[in-house]
Amino acid sequence: MSSHIQINRICQHCGKEFIARTTTTSYCSHKCNSSAYKAKTRKAKIEKSNEQVQLVKSKPVEDLKFKAFLSIADTSKLLGISRRTIYRMIERGEMIIAKAGRRSILRRSDIDNLFDNPTTIIPKIKYTQTEYDISDCYNMQEIQDKFGVSGKALYGIIKRNNIPKLPKGKFVYVPKVMIDKILN
């Protein structure tokens, strides 16, 4: 670096020709120098922000494995199935959701249970009596008497087949048509 030399340069910020006094000068003025510096910083910030967005977007599934509660989107990512499929599973009572405000959340342990023991998922859907009339239903005792199954076995059958249960008074009713189909 020397103050004796004079070099004709083009300002890298404004493009104006100027006389540089050192070999490392790239800008015509202090103003251009600081503007260029600000622009550079801004660009770096944007790049960093974009990087972070990319990082979040491609957040490894591994992270989700440690979350106790998952959104529909997380679940979709974790299981590698579409959100639509998840909604259908929820409708069928194969997955249980809780509502956190307007968001649906799933319990990670329930998702694990899907694989460990597919029959332990109890449908969240409560069937109303308008869908099945009591006169079209058996109560538990009636089924045990008619088909000679134990109470325990019967509950297993009901769970495994997702048979809707209609509680009424101290009895629990299930649709005759479904029981007949399975036990006959």
Ligand SMILES: [Zn+2]
């Ligand atoms: Zn300049």
